Amino acid sequence: MATCTQPATDNVTSGDNLYGARTCWQEFVDWAWQAYGFQNSYWDDGFGYEDPCNRNLPLNRTMNALWVLCYSAEDYNNDEYSNNCLHWARRYSWNQIDSLRSFCGDGTLIGQASGSNVDLYLGFWYEYNAVSRAAILLHEARHIGGKSHDAVFPAGSVYGEGDGGADSTWGYEGAWMYETLYLWWFFADGRRTTQALRDRARQEGNVNIDNAFATHPGFNI
Amino acid sequence: MAKQKSSDSPGTDDALGSRPHAVAAEPGRFARRIDRYLAALYLTGDDAGELHDQALAELTREPEETGIALARAEGACNRRDYPKRWALVYAATRLDHEAAVPYLRQLVLRPIPPRDRRDSHGLSAAREETILRTTAIDGLGRLASRGNKRALDALFECLDIASISIRRASIQAILSAKPDYRKRILERLPANFRYLLDVKRTEVSKVPQVKDPRKHLREHRPADKAAPPRFNAEPDKPKKSRSPKVGKKKPRSPKGGKKR
Numbered sequence: 001m002a003t004c005t006q007p008a009t010d011n012v013t014s015g016d017n018l019y020g021a022r023t024c025w026q027e028f029v030d031w032a033w034q035a036y037g038f039q040n041s042y043w044d045d046g047f048g049y050e051d052p053c054n055r056n057l058p059l060n061r062t063m064n065a066l067w068v069l070c071y072s073a074e075d076y077n078n079d080e081y082s083n084n085c086l087h088w089a090r091r092y093s094w095n096q097i098d099s100l101r102s103f104c105g106d107g108t109l110i111g112q113a114s115g116s117n118v119d120l121y122l123g124f125w126y127e128y129n130a131v132s133r134a135a136i137l138l139h140e141a142r143h144i145g146g147k148s149h150d151a152v153f154p155a156g157s158v159y160g161e162g163d164g165g166a167d168s169t170w171g172y173e174g175a176w177m178y179e180t181l182y183l184w185w186f187f188a189d190g191r192r193t194t195q196a197l198r199d200r201a202r203q204e205g206n207v208n209i210d211n212a213f214a215t216h217p218g219f220n221i
Numbered sequence: 222m223a224k225q226k227s228s229d230s231p232g233t234d235d236a237l238g239s240r241p242h243a244v245a246a247e248p249g250r251f252a253r254r255i256d257r258y259l260a261a262l263y264l265t266g267d268d269a270g271e272l273h274d275q276a277l278a279e280l281t282r283e284p285e286e287t288g289i290a291l292a293r294a295e296g297a298c299n300r301r302d303y304p305k306r307w308a309l310v311y312a313a314t315r316l317d318h319e320a321a322v323p324y325l326r327q328l329v330l331r332p333i334p335p336r337d338r339r340d341s342h343g344l345s346a347a348r349e350e351t352i353l354r355t356t357a358i359d360g361l362g363r364l365a366s367r368g369n370k371r372a373l374d375a376l377f378e379c380l381d382i383a384s385i386s387i388r389r390a391s392i393q394a395i396l397s398a399k400p401d402y403r404k405r406i407l408e409r410l411p412a413n414f415r416y417l418l419d420v421k422r423t424e425v426s427k428v429p430q431v432k433d434p435r436k437h438l439r440e441h442r443p444a445d446k447a448a449p450p451r452f453n454a455e456p457d458k459p460k461k462s463r464s465p466k467v468g469k470k471k472p473r474s475p476k477g478g479k480k481r
Contacts, residue, residue: 001234008299012263013308026473027450033475035446040474046237049474058237070449077451081434084426092434094446104235110344116439122237123344129304145437155413156385158333158347173431184425194269196262196311203307203352203359210386211348216416219423220389 004104007126011055015130015197019064020055022071032066037099037117047102058102061125065133069093072134072190085178086185089138096141111136113143131186131197132204139179147174151214158211170209170217180208184221251290254279258315259308277315284320288313292324303349310353314360319369325357326375329387354379355390362394373398380409389417 011017023029029052032038038059043049048059055061069090070076073083079091098116105121110128112119118140124133151168153159159166167174183205187198202221209220254276261269261276280287295309310328313321333350358379364372376398379391388410395402407415431437 001236003236003238006237006239008302010302010305010308012260013304015263015304018263018265022452025452028452029475031447031449035449038475045235046239047235052474056239071452077448079448085431085434088434090449092438096439102235102237104237108344123301127301127303127344127349142437145439147437154385156383158345158351158384158386160345171429173437178431181425181428181431184428188425192265194263194265196308199311199356200307200352203356206355206390207348207352207386210389211351216385216420217428218419219421219428220393221422221425 002104004122006056007122009056009126013129014061014126015068015193016055016061016064018194018197019067019130020053020060023060023063023067024053028067028070029063032063035094036066036097039099039101042099042101042103058120058125061130061133062100062102062120064130065137066090068130068134068186068193069137071192072186074189074191076191084185084189085181086189089134089178089182092145093137093141096144097137100137111140113140116144118144129197129200131183131190131193131201135179135182135186135201135204138182139175142175142178147172149174149176153211154214154216156211158207166212166214168214170213176208176212180205180212183208187221249290251283251287252294254282254287255290255294255309255312258312259305262308262312280312281316281318284316284318287316288318288320288324291316291321292327295328301344301346303353307353307356310356310360314356314363316360317363319364319371321360322364322369322371322375325360326371326378328357329354329361329375329379329382333384351384351386354384355386358387358390358394362390362397365394365398377405377409380406385414385417388414389420392417393420393422 011020040049043059046057048054048057051057052059052063073087076087079087081088081091097118101117101119103119103121105123107123109121110123111121118137124136128136149165149167150172151166152162152164153166155161157166167176170177183201187202187205190198190201205221209217258276258280261273264272291309291313295306298306298309313324334346358376361372361375365376373395376391376395379387382388392406395406403418406418410417
């Protein structure tokens with residue numbers, strides 16, 4: 001059994017106070033629990049099953065990311081795939097992911113697709129804001145859709161020049177493109193959020209564009 | 222890349238503990254102003270704009286001291302609390318005042334810690350540190366666009382940093398302020414980074430979208446799961462948006478948790 005400790009966290013700047021007030025809502029918690037295949041055996045022992053409104057705990061911080069995915073489009077119920085990514089990301093992610101699972105981890109991973117599940121680790125909840133977490137979930141959902149990374153990171157990449165894990169191009173439509181496109185749409189048209197979180201999404205999207213594609217697409221946000 | 226569960230994959234019995242965290246108390250009016258401004262940055266609702274403007278006016282009342290206080294506050298943060306650190310950098314850019322230049326410049330020029338993760342799905346401290354710096358560069362760019370020479374000079378210094386994003390952000394900030402400086406930038410950039418001069422800011426609607434997301438759904442999926450519930454009140458007033466069924470009760474543990 002691994003044991004880990006919550007790091008110090010600021011729930012204002014992580015967006016968890018903003019979104020946590022919204023996810024303290026039984027109907028949503030119950031829906032998300034089923035839709036994303038949570039299992040209490042993975043979310044008890046301090047991860048939040050016993051206290052779903054506690055913004056310091058992983059379960060609520062995951063629910064906040066799911067709320068971002070579900071309700072950030074203006075007409076959020078219009079999640080047709082013919083619409084833009086801000087609309088369909090929720091539908092895509094809940095249809096891809098069989099189960100979200102929580103782990104301490106060893107500090108090297110934040111999340112990974114594991115078969116049809118997505119495993120989440122401590123850094124996911126405590127080093128990323130709620131919007132970034134939403135984009136990460138979409139990234140992992142794309143892997144479940146069968147698309148692995150197919151290239152090495154470019155010279156000077158923050159992800160490690162020459163290491164595997166990049167997407168070859170934007171047109172490859174891999175996990176980095178999904179994550180970045182979501183951040184981009186969130187910046188451009190995200191609703192029920194703040195300008196600071198939108199601006200942060202822009203910065204993240206730009207760093208992904210610069211560093212996560214073997215061939216720079218030639219545009220940015 | 223997508224990974225299969227390994228044989229030594231962790232079990233379900235991981236446990237998360239909490240311990241009281243010492244809150245770094247930095248008394249004084251600047252700390253209080255900063256806290257108020259950060260809180261205002263993450264508010265929504267009808268009066269959010271007004272509260273933001275009030276907090277910003279307070280923050281900019283003594284910009285020199287505030288710039289120093291923001292730098293101190295960022296320096297005192299847990300280094301891996303990137304959301305808080307980013308918010309402090311962002312606040313410095315919102316000062317829109319020359320007093321922020323020393324801090325923003327110093328932040329960008331500070332060496333980026335070496336990469337400390339072993340997987341593309343791990344936390345990249347280099348990525349997070351880079352995002353802090355590109356945000357600072359945007360702040361310098363806003364000042365440079367209004368004719369601030371110190372900010373423009375700092376942006377040229379940033380061109381020497383061997384980072385794709387720092388160079389790209391600096392180029393775009395300089396060209397926004399001085400569209401005719403392309404040649405000067407070209408002379409300063411190493412040959413293998415000159416392609417960044419041609420990266421264009423674009424609207425998301427004008428870049429290639431996912432052609433057909435359904436094509437990438439896993440095969441043999443059951444029918445769509447049910448859509449999430451509608452919230453029927455303004456989400457900025459969460460107490461009113463709770464389901465009437467729940468009323469004012471605190472949500473309990475989710476229903477239907479599957480026992481393994």
